[in-house]
Amino acid sequence: MSTTSTLLQFRLNGEPVSTQVEAYETLLEVTRTRCGLVGARESCGQGLCGCCAIVVNGETVTGCIFPAMHAEGCDVATIEGVAQDGKLDAVQQAFIDCGAFQCGFCTSGFILMSRQLLHRNPDPTDAEIRNYLAGNLCRCGAYPEILAAVKLAGERMRAVRSQAAPTDPLAR
Ligand code: FES
Ligand code: FES
Structure with a gap:
């Protein structure tokens, strides 16, 4: 040693x-x-x-x-550590559904940054997504699919949150 x-x-x-x-x-x-x-x-x-x-x-x-x-x-x-109990999280699943990678070398970084973005800004604009992910580079040029994946993950996460919200205002 x-x-x-x-x-x-x-x-x-x-x-x-x-x-x-x-x-x-x-x-x-x-x-x-x-x-x-x-x-x-x-x-x-x-x-x-x-x-x-x-x-x-x-x-x-x-x-x-x-x-x-x-x-x-x-x-x-x-x-x-992102998947829980063998289930991919919303961002991971959206990257698969949108085909947001080719070689996959950049993918873990994009996913972690996208999760951080959606945690801080649940409904980002295209410009906000591009700006937040500007430090992540993809040599395969999968940027359009990555943008689509982040938007899809955001939609799904917002839908889950809205379903989980109590509908009775007295219960809030
Ligand atoms: S390998 Fe660390 S920022 Fe490129
Ligand atoms: S998918 Fe190959 S570097 Fe991004």
């Missing part, structure tokens, strides 16, 4: 992780190589493309430049 390694402890998709890391290691390296979760990909390696998106304490970060040790004590989530 290197003398420069440090114990890193955090929660990954709800499960506790405890591992030795080097000061130079990124969170992407730790989640992929030490934890075996390979859904986040390294493409540019410079924080420019969004393929390596990982969620840290509710905020999406570029895992390829995020120092692993900064995740100490944090809640970390990757694309592997």
